[in-house]
Amino acid sequence: MARKTKAEAAATREALLDAAEEMFIQHGVARTSLEQIARHAGMTRGAVYWHFKNKADLFHAMLQRVRLPFQDLVEALDDPELAKKPLEAIRLACISGFEHLERPRYRRVHAILIHHCEVFSDIDPLAMQNEMVEESCGALRDYFHCAARLGHLRDDIPPELAAQLLQSLLGGLFHDWLRNYERFSIYEEGTRLVKAQLSLMRASPSE
Amino acid sequence: MARKTKAEAAATREALLDAAEEMFIQHGVARTSLEQIARHAGMTRGAVYWHFKNKADLFHAMLQRVRLPFQDLVEALDDPELAKKPLEAIRLACISGFEHLERPRYRRVHAILIHHCEVFSDIDPLAMQNEMVEESCGALRDYFHCAARLGHLRDDIPPELAAQLLQSLLGGLFHDWLRNYERFSIYEEGTRLVKAQLSLMRASPSE
DNA sequence: AGGTATCCATACGCTTTTGCATGTAAAACG
DNA sequence: CGTTTTACATGCAAAAGCGTATGGATACCT
Numbered sequence: 001m002a003r004k005t006k007a008e009a010a011a012t013r014e015a016l017l018d019a020a021e022e023m024f025i026q027h028g029v030a031r032t033s034l035e036q037i038a039r040h041a042g043m044t045r046g047a048v049y050w051h052f053k054n055k056a057d058l059f060h061a062m063l064q065r066v067r068l069p070f071q072d073l074v075e076a077l078d079d080p081e082l083a084k085k086p087l088e089a090i091r092l093a094c095i096s097g098f099e100h101l102e103r104p105r106y107r108r109v110h111a112i113l114i115h116h117c118e119v120f121s122d123i124d125p126l127a128m129q130n131e132m133v134e135e136s137c138g139a140l141r142d143y144f145h146c147a148a149r150l151g152h153l154r155d156d157i158p159p160e161l162a163a164q165l166l167q168s169l170l171g172g173l174f175h176d177w178l179r180n181y182e183r184f185s186i187y188e189e190g191t192r193l194v195k196a197q198l199s200l201m202r203a204s205p206s207e
Numbered sequence: 208m209a210r211k212t213k214a215e216a217a218a219t220r221e222a223l224l225d226a227a228e229e230m231f232i233q234h235g236v237a238r239t240s241l242e243q244i245a246r247h248a249g250m251t252r253g254a255v256y257w258h259f260k261n262k263a264d265l266f267h268a269m270l271q272r273v274r275l276p277f278q279d280l281v282e283a284l285d286d287p288e289l290a291k292k293p294l295e296a297i298r299l300a301c302i303s304g305f306e307h308l309e310r311p312r313y314r315r316v317h318a319i320l321i322h323h324c325e326v327f328s329d330i331d332p333l334a335m336q337n338e339m340v341e342e343s344c345g346a347l348r349d350y351f352h353c354a355a356r357l358g359h360l361r362d363d364i365p366p367e368l369a370a371q372l373l374q375s376l377l378g379g380l381f382h383d384w385l386r387n388y389e390r391f392s393i394y395e396e397g398t399r400l401v402k403a404q405l406s407l408m409r410a411s412p413s414e
Numbered sequence: 415a416g417g418t419a420t421c422c423a424t425a426c427g428c429t430t431t432t433g434c435a436t437g438t439a440a441a442a443c444g
Numbered sequence: 445c446g447t448t449t450t451a452c453a454t455g456c457a458a459a460a461g462c463g464t465a466t467g468g469a470t471a472c473c474t
Contacts, residue, residue: 117325125322126387129386130386165403171380172380
C-alpha cells in the first residue's frame with residue numbers, strides 16, 4: 001500500500017475512531033473486533049495497529065475526543081453577575097451541559113461509556129464515571145454552599161442535601177436519556193426538571 | 208463421574224449461578240468464560256452445558272432469581288390506610304425497595320445488569336432496564352395523580368412532573384450506589400433523599 | 415535526487431473459547 | 445435386581461481474535 005500524506009493519515013485515524021463509535025454502539029465494545037472496526041472504515045487491521053497500540057488505546061483515544069468538566073461549563077458562561085446568583089449559575093451550567101450532550105458524538109461516546117462497555121484491560125468505565133460524578137458533585141456542593149450563605153436556599157434544606165438531590169436527579173435523567181435518546185430531548189426535559197427542582201429548593205421571596 | 212441425587216444436582220445448579228454472579232461482577236460478563244465459571248464452582252464445563260444451553264441461557268436464569276416490580280412493593284405493604292396517603296405509600300415502597308436492594312444477591316445481579324454487561328446474543332440489558340423504569344414510573348405517576356386529587360401535592364407541581372422528578376432521583380441514586388456500594392448505604396441515603404424530596408413537593412399544611 | 419521514514423496491507427502463529435461427542439458411574443424406576 | 449436415565453467429566457475439532465513480522469509503495473526531508 002502506498003504511503004498517504006499527513007492529512008490523509010490523520011483523516012483515516014478519525015475515520016477509524018468514527019467507525020469504532022458506530023460499531024461499539026451497535027454491538028457493544030467487547031463484541032466488536034478490530035477487524036470489524038477496520039472493515040467498517042474501509043481499512044484493514046494494519047491501519048488500526050499503526051495508529052493505535054491496541055483496542056484499549058483506541059478506546060482511550062475515542063474518549064479523549066469528548067470531554068466536558070462541569071467547572072468548565074460554568075466558567076464558559078463568563079458572566080460576573082452570576083457570582084451573586086449561584087442557583088442561576090447552576091441552572092445555566094446544566095442547560096449548557098444538556099446542549100453539549102445533544103451533539104451526536106458526545107451522546108454516542110457517553111452512551112458507550114455508560115451502557116455499552118465493561119471493564120477490559122486497563123480501562124475501568126466505572127472508575128471514569130465515578131470521576132465525572134465526583135467532579136460535578138463537588139462543584140454543585142460549592143455553589144449550593146454559596147447559595148445558602150446568600151440566603152437563596154430554603155433554610156430547611158442543607159446545601160449538602162440540595163447538591164445530592166440535584167446530583168441524583170441529573171444522573172437519573174442522564175441515564176434514562178442515554179438508554180433511548182430518541183424518546184425525548186435531554187435539553188428540553190432537563191431544562192424543565194432542573195428549573196422545577198431549583199424552584200422547589202429556592203427560599204421563598206417572603207423571607 | 209458418579210451420578211448425583213436430584214437435590215445435589217439442584218445445588219450444583221445454584222452453585223454455578225452463584226459462581227457466575229461473582230465472576231461477572233469481578234471481570235464483566237463478556238470477559239468471563241464458561242470454563243472460569245465452572246472452575247470457580249468446583250465443576251467443569253460439562254456441568255454448565257448440562258444445566259444451561261449456553262451463556263445467554265445461564266444469564267437469563269441468573270436474572271430470574273431476582274425480580275422486584277414496584278407494584279408488588281406497594282401491595283406488600285398491605286395497609287388499607289395507605290390508600291388515603293399516597294405520598295406515604297410511595298415513601299414506604301421506596302424504602303422497601305432499598306431494603307431489597309441491600310441484599311447481596313439483588314445488589315450483585317442489578318450491578319451486573321446495569322454496569323457489567325453489554326448486549327450479547329438475544330440478551331438486551333437496555334431493553335430490560337427500560338421495562339423496569341417504565342413499570343416503576345407508571346406506578347409513581349398513578350400515586351402522584353392520586354395525591355394531587357387529594358390535595359396532598361403542591362399545586363404548582365403537576366403530578367406528571369413530580370413523578371419524573373422522583374423517578375430521575377431514584378434512578379440517579381440507584382446508579383451511583385451500584386457503582387460503588389461500599390461507599391454508602393442506599394437504604395439510609397435513599398430514605399433521606401426520598402423523604403426530603405417528598406417534603407419539598409408536599410402541599411404546605413396551611414392550605 | 416537519493417535516502418529514509420511513514421502508512422498501511424498481508425500473512426503467520428498463537429491463544430482462547432465454544433459446541434459437541436463420547437465415556438461412565440451411580441441414582442431412579444419398575 | 446436389571447435397565448434406563450441422569451449428571452456430570454473429558455477430549456476434540458473448529459473458529460475467532462490478537463499481536464507481530466514482513467513487504468511495499470510513496471510522501472517527506474536534506
